Each structure stands twice: as structure tokens, then as C-alpha cells.
Amino acid sequence: MQRLPNLLSPIVIKGLELENRVVMPPMGTNLGNKDATVSDALLAYMRRRAQARPGLIIAEISAVHESGALIDTELGIYDDRFIPGLKMLSETIHAGGSGAAVQLHHGGRECFFLLNEGKALGPSAEPSLIYGMPPKEMTLDDMRMIRESFAAAAVRARRAGFDMVEIHAAHGYLLCQFLSPIANRRQDEYGASMKNRARFVVEVIEEVRRNVGDDFPISLRLSVDESIRGGYTQEDMLTVVPDFVKAGADVIHASLGTYGTPGGITSAPAEFDPGFNAFRARKVKEVVDVPVITVGRFTDPSLADEVIRRGDADLVSFGRQFLADPEFLPKARAGRYEDIRTCIACNQGCIERLMFEGKTVRCAINPETGQETIYPGTPAGTPRKVWIAGAGPSGLMAAHEASRLGHAVTVFEKEGAAGGQLLFASIPPFKKVYGAWVRWLEQKVRQSGVEIRTGVTLDEDALEKGRPDFVIVATGGEKVVPDIPGIDLPQVHDAWEILAGTVPPGRDVLVIGGGLIGMETADFLCPRVKTLTVVEALKRSPVSKLTSHGYMLHRRLKDGGCALILGGSVARIETDSVSVMVKGEERRLSPVDQVVVAVGLSPRRELKAICERLSIPHTLAGDAVSPRRIIEATEEGAKAAWGI
Ligand SMILES: Cc1cc2nc3c(=O)[nH]c(=O)nc-3n(C[C@H](O)[C@H](O)[C@H](O)COP(=O)(O)OP(=O)(O)OC[C@H]3O[C@@H](n4cnc5c(N)ncnc54)[C@H](O)[C@@H]3O)c2cc1C
Ligand SMILES: Cc1cc2nc3c(=O)[nH]c(=O)nc-3n(C[C@H](O)[C@H](O)[C@H](O)COP(=O)(O)O)c2cc1C
Known part of the structure; x- marks a missing residue:
């Protein structure tokens, strides 16, 4: 029987033939150059994902107008000078065999730097939910200019070789702000009722359609429910989705929430079950007859197959799963499910790193992501005898990478089982995924031929006798016992x-x-x-x-x-x-x-001093440097291995 018969079946959207129904949704990476052009790092990141041949890849938010960019590294599509870079991006996507789309974006009142300068635009002067500052209320002239910018950007996308554009009307950005009763307090024909609030989005779609031609597919990304107190509901949205289709949308990408929604439901944490949002796509399908893409915590292609089979959606987006494991689709095609590195929805390396730290995309459990240009692909010139102290996430990641690069690796773990603090971190509610990931990593390390010697403390004696070429000290931290009267009591x-x-x-x-x-x-x-x-x-x-x-x-x-x-x-x-x-x-x-x-913990570093005494090259990694999080542990473990 054919594997994943529904997910891997082709679909045609306005003449665009997609080989399968897996979508990589737009994900901002901050990997763009500071002049908003496409960078080599972004192409390398995209190449890795395109190799998996999802049916459709929608490249990340791209600003249709200078007044709509969130950050200087957001891709620009507001000028012809961006076309050469965008062309390389579409070619990179096509090289794998996927359909290529790009997302047209205007951040409106969520453009922090412009807000600060009093230059951000919004439907009304209602403060940004994230930054608390108000934008300038758009005039009808501003609105005409932005409509035209979306249309001109769509034409540029077509010239740059993309097969489709996606209009971003979700997640609290400008078009979503027009839809939202919280952001849109206009008294004219663009405010008050849902129909009126939807008018600007309808006009943007119509303008794009007029300019881009009748044969070019347009996707519309919506937050089906704004998921915030006072925001629009799913019921409200369902009354206007047919108008968007009438205006020219060929696909609805049914997302959820805004970045102001407490709890970050747009990139939902592990509290939400995989596929939790699929029922909203089904609701959209009930009111329109164009294909609908669902999104939300999909990690398992079998679940996506089932969602399509039961008719909830026509295509399925896998967002963070593409960051955790860009090869999950080929692995699923080959039936190698146990090899898939499943996203744990921690958001540390991806959305929260971008939003709160303004940094480039990473993944807490996949150190290659966002670092494709420096990720060592080939074995090291000289294989070394590498000893790793500690089989927590840092030591295991170091072992995974060192072994992949051809070194002879042994891991020592003083406890009876590998996993380090994650054995405890996976016990509280909704944390099982952490345990599943560390077990996966342990298994991969073992499968690569590395011996993990549990119940063995690496000490001076062993180091002196064994004389490894390199030691990675990933020994984590020691529990701190506070000096409080009564701390020794039995309770x-x-x-x-x-x-x-x-x-x-x-x-x-x-x-x-x-x-x-x-x-x-x-x-x-x-x-x-x-x-x-x-x-x-x-x-x-x-x-x-x-x-x-x-x-x-x-x-x-x-x-x-x-x-x-x-x-x-x-x-x-x-x-x-x-x-x-x-x-x-x-x-x-x-x-x-x-x-x-x-x-808390204090770093456990005795082995560092011992290695220094014995003149054995070594590196500290993870909580042994200073107790922090998984992302630092895995990144430092990987980099320690890359640096041998
Ligand atoms: C309850 C709890 C919840 C947490 N939740 C989160 C979370 O949600 N997100 C997050 O990012 N982080 C969380 N953390 C923190 C996270 O688990 C740590 O940051 C991470 O495990 C650090 O990894 P590590 O490999 O550096 O150290 P550890 O995980 O501490 O692993 C170090 C290992 O080294 C072994 N070892 C020590 N000395 C030796 C020696 N001489 N020889 C051999 N072995 C030795 C130890 O036994 C241990 O297994 C949580 C931690 C706890 C306890
Ligand atoms: C790092 C990151 C960047 C994102 N950037 C965008 C974006 O540019 N445009 C967009 O519409 N959604 C963006 N999203 C939301 C994703 O497209 C997706 O809807 C969300 O992550 C939920 O899917 P998932 O649970 O499969 O990750 C981003 C998400 C992440 C994690």
C-alpha cells in the first residue's frame, strides 16, 4: 500500500501543480542581509529544506513597502532591486521540485522601529499590543498606496520566478489589524462591522489580482480566530472568507492568533496537541470551495495524512518541524518514522529568539538550523579519540556531532541512564516531548556506534590512563543548597x-x-x-x-x-x-x-581543572559553563564537537 496516500497525493491550484500536499509555511528567519536582500545564509537554509520536496514552500514575510518592515533584515519586495535575490530564492525552491510562493507582508503597527519614530501605519491610532505605542491612522491615500504596493510586490514576485504569492492578513500585522475590532476603530466604510473591516483586505486582493493576471495563484493567510479578548471570532471571520475568495484568493491558509495573543498560540507550545487547529480549516472549507491549508503543531506526517483524509483540510503546513528536521518528509516517504527528529515546540531557537532577541533563526534541538553555511558536512581531516563527560543534552549533542564527523567517541555518564536534567524536566505537565527527544538523541548516538558508559564517573585517574585527544566537559550543574536555618529538617x-x-x-x-x-x-x-x-x-x-x-x-x-x-x-x-x-x-x-x-544549580567544572593539569585539550559545554537552557546546551555541545 502506498505510504501517506492523501498527504503525498498531488493537487492543482489554479493551474499550479503541486506534487504533494505538504507545505512549508512562511517563517521569518532574520537571515536576510541588512539591506533587506536575500543572503547566502538564507539560500543555504532554504536549499536544505527544498531538498525534502514539499509540495509548496512559502518564503518568509517580505515587506511590500518600506513602512511595513519589522526589522532591517526582513526581506524587501518593494523595489525592483530585490528581484535578483528573490529570483535566487525561487530557483533554490524550484531546484528541489517544490512550488514556490513568497509572502507579501506589511507589519502596520507592529513595526517597532517605525513606531518609535512615530511613523508606523495602522487602521487607527490604537497602540500596538506588543509595544504599547500607537501608529498613525492611515488616510485613504495611505490605503491606496499600500494596496498598490501589495500589487506591485506581487508582480515583482512573479518576475522573480515565484509560482504564487501569499497575502499576509494574519497574526496581527497590517491587514489583520484592519480585520480586528481592537486595532480598527475607524468610523468610515473600513471600520465597525466585520464586512467593513474586511473591505481593505478585499481591495488588496482585488488590486493584486488585477495586476498579477488571472492565471496566477494567490493564497490568503488568515488568523481564523484572533484568539484575543475583544478580537474577532471564528464566527465573524467565516462571514467574510467567501468575500476574499470572490475577490481573487485561490487558497486560504488557516492560521490562528496574533503575536499579541498571550501564550503565543500562533506558534503554539506543547500544551496544544499536534493538529489542534485543523477543525478551523474544516470550518473554512464549509464556506468556500477553494483549497484550504491547515497549520498548527503538525510534526507527524501520518496525522497530516489523516487530517486530509477526513476532509478537514486540503494541504498541511509543517512550520517548526521543518526547523527541527528538514528531512522529516523523505524519512516519512521511506517509512523511517523512528528517524524523525520531532519538534518539541519550545520556541527557544525560533519564534521567541527572533521576537525577543532580534536574532537569526535557530532550533534548540537541531544545531544545523540557521547555521547551514558553517555546519560542517564532511568528516574531520584527522579523526580523534574524543571523550565526553556527561550524557545530558549537551554531551549527547556533542557525541552526535563528533561521531558524525568521524571521531572515535566515548561518552561517560555517572548516573544509571543518559538524559541529564531532561530526565526530570520531562516530568512536569506537557513536558513529555522533551523526554522523547532526548531518548531519540541517545538512540541516534548509540546507533552511530558511540559507547555510552552509564554508571561511570569520568575522573582524573581514568583521564590519565586513557589519555584521550580531546575532552568535552558537559557535566551540567550541582544543586545549590541555600544556607537557611532549618534546611536540614526532615520535611x-x-x-x-x-x-x-x-x-x-x-x-x-x-x-x-x-x-x-x-x-x-x-x-x-x-x-x-x-x-x-x-x-x-x-x-x-x-x-x-x-x-x-x-x-x-x-x-x-x-x-x-x-x-x-x-x-x-x-x-x-x-x-x-x-x-x-x-x-x-x-x-x-x-x-x-x-x-x-x-x-538552581552551580556549574560543575572539576574536570576542566583536571584536563588543564593533564594538558588534555578540552572544552566546556552546556550547564557546566553556566546553568541555562537546552538551546545553549545543544549549541555549545555541537560547537565543541565542530571545533575538535
Ligand atoms: C525540572 C526541570 C525543568 C527544566 N525545564 C527546562 C525547559 O523547559 N527548557 C529548557 O531549556 N531547560 C529546562 N531545564 C534545564 C535543562 O534541563 C538544562 O539546561 C540542560 O539539561 C543542560 O544540559 P547539560 O547537558 O549541559 O547538563 P545536564 O543535563 O545536567 O547533564 C549533565 C550530565 O553530566 C553527568 N555528569 C556530571 N559529572 C560527570 C562526570 N564526572 N562523569 C560522567 N558524568 C557526569 C550528570 O550526571 C548529568 O547526567 C529544566 C531543568 C529541570 C531540572
Ligand atoms: C521562526 C518563525 C517565524 C515565523 N514567521 C512567519 C512569517 O514570516 N509569516 C507567517 O505568516 N507566519 C510565520 N510564522 C508562523 C508559522 O508560519 C506557523 O504558522 C506557526 O509556526 C505554526 O505552525 P507550526 O506549529 O507547524 O510551527 C513563523 C513561525 C516561526 C516559528
Whole structure:
């Protein structure tokens, strides 16, 4: 029987033949040059993904007008000078065999730099949800200019060799702002009712259609539900989608939410099940007769096949899965499902890195992503005997890469199992995916012939006898025990004991430390205890609510009745109470029958000093440098291996 018969079946969109129904949706990379042209790094990133031959690749947001670029590295399509670079991009996509589209974008009131200068445009002078500053309300002349810019950009896309354009009317950018009752407070024929709010989008589509010709496919990307309080609903949107099709849209790309939606539902965290948004595509299909693309946490091609089979959608976008594993599709075609590196929806390397750090795209579990031009593809000239201390994410990634480059690698892990902190990190709610990923990585390392010697502590003696050519010290961190009166009492335990289940949860529990480990341990405890308090010394929570995971975590704890005391330091632990200093005053919390310590880790680096003494070349990686996150652990592990 043919594998994935629905997903791998062809589809024709306005004469454009797509070999299969897998779509790589537009994903901004920040890999563009600072003059908004296509860079070699972007071409290398795209080449890697095009090799997988998805039916359609939609290249990332490209600004139709200078007033619409979010950042200087956003691709430009507002001038003919961009055509040569865009042509290389479309050719790169075509070289793999995929259909090539490019996304036409205007950021409106979410263009931070222009907002700062008072030059950003919006339907009304309603402040940006993300930056809190208002744009300039667009005049009818501004609107005409932007319509024409979309049309001129579409013509340029066609000249640059693209087979399709996608008009970005989703995620809180300019066209979505027109659709939104929060952003659009206009009193003219472009405001108030849903029909009126949709008018500008209809006109943009019509203008694009008039200019680009009748035979050129146009996709429209919509957030089917704005998913924000006061925003438009799915029901509202369904009343106007047919107007968009009448205006000239040949495909609807049914996305969700805006970047102002708390919890980052557009690139949904692991709290949302794979394919959770497919039902909205089905709703769209009920009101229009053009193909509909669904999107949202798809990682497994079999699920996508099923979604198409049951008629929810005609095509399926895999966004972050293309970052985690650009080869997932060929692997699925060959039935090698167990080889697929599944996206864990952590958002650390992709959307949150772009949005909050303004950096280029990466992937926390795939160090090649965004670094294709420096990723070493061929084995090292001289294979070395490499020893790696620690089989956490950093050590395992180092082993994966060092072995791929032809080195003779042995990993030492002092505990009985590989995985490091992820063995604990995967226990709190919605974190199973982390465990699945680290098991996948361990398996790949073993399959490559690397020996992982669990239950063996790498020490000076072994190093002196074994004399490896290179050591990667990925030994993680040591639990910090705070110096608090009462810390030795029997009801005091650490987060790891609670998560591992070696100590059962108490009844009235206080967690010391509101960092990620403390908050996640609280998340685990919340449904299991009567009362729960987290005390954090910092005045602001170290777990940012801006990140999707952080937002979800805070919300679950709040809904679960967990008290979070910020700016508090535990002064004393007694048999049935804990005293906390808050703003110079002592508060006695009682009853407390269990105290859980989660004040973090300090880097474990003894092996570094030993390697120095023995003159063995070495590198530190991951939490052993300083305790942080998976993305730093994997990146440093990989780079340690690349640098041998
Ligand atoms: C509950 C919890 C939740 C977390 N949630 C997240 C999250 O959501 N996102 C995120 O990014 N990060 C999270 N983290 C942090 C993340 O797990 C760490 O940043 C990451 O595991 C660091 O990887 P590492 O390989 O550097 O160190 P580790 O994972 O600590 O691995 C180091 C390994 O080295 C071994 N070792 C030490 N000394 C020796 C020696 N001499 N010889 C042999 N072996 C040795 C240790 O036993 C350990 O297995 C969480 C951590 C915890 C505890
Ligand atoms: C790094 C990154 C950049 C993105 N940039 C865009 C973009 O340029 N245009 C767009 O419409 N959506 C963008 N998105 C949203 C994705 O296209 C996709 O809708 C979203 O990630 C959900 O799909 P997934 O769960 O398969 O990742 C971006 C997402 C990520 C992770």
C-alpha cells in the first residue's frame, strides 16, 4: 500500500501543480542581509529544506513597502532591486521540485522601529499590543498606496520566478489589524462591522489580482480566530472568507492568533496537541470551495495524512518541524518514522529568539538550523579519540556531532541512564516531548556506534590512563543548597526528589525558588497538594510570561490556586511553618508540612581543572559553563564537537 496516500497525493491550484500536499509555511528567519536582500545564509537554509520536496514552500514575510518592515533584515519586495535575490530564492525552491510562493507582508503597527519614530501605519491610532505605542491612522491615500504596493510586490514576485504569492492578513500585522475590532476603530466604510473591516483586505486582493493576471495563484493567510479578548471570532471571520475568495484568493491558509495573543498560540507550545487547529480549516472549507491549508503543531506526517483524509483540510503546513528536521518528509516517504527528529515546540531557537532577541533563526534541538553555511558536512581531516563527560543534552549533542564527523567517541555518564536534567524536566505537565527527544538523541548516538558508559564517573585517574585527544566537559550543574536555618529538617527536600517520586508530595507545600525548575516543580505539585506557595527572591518572576511556556505555566499555577511570593527570601524553616522576609517584614506561613528547594544549580567544572593539569585539550559545554537552557546546551555541545 502506498505510504501517506492523501498527504503525498498531488493537487492543482489554479493551474499550479503541486506534487504533494505538504507545505512549508512562511517563517521569518532574520537571515536576510541588512539591506533587506536575500543572503547566502538564507539560500543555504532554504536549499536544505527544498531538498525534502514539499509540495509548496512559502518564503518568509517580505515587506511590500518600506513602512511595513519589522526589522532591517526582513526581506524587501518593494523595489525592483530585490528581484535578483528573490529570483535566487525561487530557483533554490524550484531546484528541489517544490512550488514556490513568497509572502507579501506589511507589519502596520507592529513595526517597532517605525513606531518609535512615530511613523508606523495602522487602521487607527490604537497602540500596538506588543509595544504599547500607537501608529498613525492611515488616510485613504495611505490605503491606496499600500494596496498598490501589495500589487506591485506581487508582480515583482512573479518576475522573480515565484509560482504564487501569499497575502499576509494574519497574526496581527497590517491587514489583520484592519480585520480586528481592537486595532480598527475607524468610523468610515473600513471600520465597525466585520464586512467593513474586511473591505481593505478585499481591495488588496482585488488590486493584486488585477495586476498579477488571472492565471496566477494567490493564497490568503488568515488568523481564523484572533484568539484575543475583544478580537474577532471564528464566527465573524467565516462571514467574510467567501468575500476574499470572490475577490481573487485561490487558497486560504488557516492560521490562528496574533503575536499579541498571550501564550503565543500562533506558534503554539506543547500544551496544544499536534493538529489542534485543523477543525478551523474544516470550518473554512464549509464556506468556500477553494483549497484550504491547515497549520498548527503538525510534526507527524501520518496525522497530516489523516487530517486530509477526513476532509478537514486540503494541504498541511509543517512550520517548526521543518526547523527541527528538514528531512522529516523523505524519512516519512521511506517509512523511517523512528528517524524523525520531532519538534518539541519550545520556541527557544525560533519564534521567541527572533521576537525577543532580534536574532537569526535557530532550533534548540537541531544545531544545523540557521547555521547551514558553517555546519560542517564532511568528516574531520584527522579523526580523534574524543571523550565526553556527561550524557545530558549537551554531551549527547556533542557525541552526535563528533561521531558524525568521524571521531572515535566515548561518552561517560555517572548516573544509571543518559538524559541529564531532561530526565526530570520531562516530568512536569506537557513536558513529555522533551523526554522523547532526548531518548531519540541517545538512540541516534548509540546507533552511530558511540559507547555510552552509564554508571561511570569520568575522573582524573581514568583521564590519565586513557589519555584521550580531546575532552568535552558537559557535566551540567550541582544543586545549590541555600544556607537557611532549618534546611536540614526532615520535611525539606529538593525538586529532583519530588519530580522523581522518591519523596511523595506533602499537603501544605512551600517551594523555595521561582525559576523554571521551581515553577515546573510547582506545576507538577499543584494538583497533588492542598496548598502551594512559591517564594522567589527576585521582584520579577524569572520565568517570563512573554514566552509561550512561561505564560502557560504562570496561568496554570494561578488557576490552580498557587501563591507566588516575589521579592521574598526564606528566613527560617520550622517544623510546621516557614518565615519569609518580604519588603523588610517577616511573614510566617503556616501550616507548611513540606519544603521543596529549587534555588538552581552551580556549574560543575572539576574536570576542566583536571584536563588543564593533564594538558588534555578540552572544552566546556552546556550547564557546566553556566546553568541555562537546552538551546545553549545543544549549541555549545555541537560547537565543541565542530571545533575538535
Ligand atoms: C525540572 C526541570 C525543568 C527544566 N525545564 C527546562 C525547559 O523547559 N527548557 C529548557 O531549556 N531547560 C529546562 N531545564 C534545564 C535543562 O534541563 C538544562 O539546561 C540542560 O539539561 C543542560 O544540559 P547539560 O547537558 O549541559 O547538563 P545536564 O543535563 O545536567 O547533564 C549533565 C550530565 O553530566 C553527568 N555528569 C556530571 N559529572 C560527570 C562526570 N564526572 N562523569 C560522567 N558524568 C557526569 C550528570 O550526571 C548529568 O547526567 C529544566 C531543568 C529541570 C531540572
Ligand atoms: C521562526 C518563525 C517565524 C515565523 N514567521 C512567519 C512569517 O514570516 N509569516 C507567517 O505568516 N507566519 C510565520 N510564522 C508562523 C508559522 O508560519 C506557523 O504558522 C506557526 O509556526 C505554526 O505552525 P507550526 O506549529 O507547524 O510551527 C513563523 C513561525 C516561526 C516559528
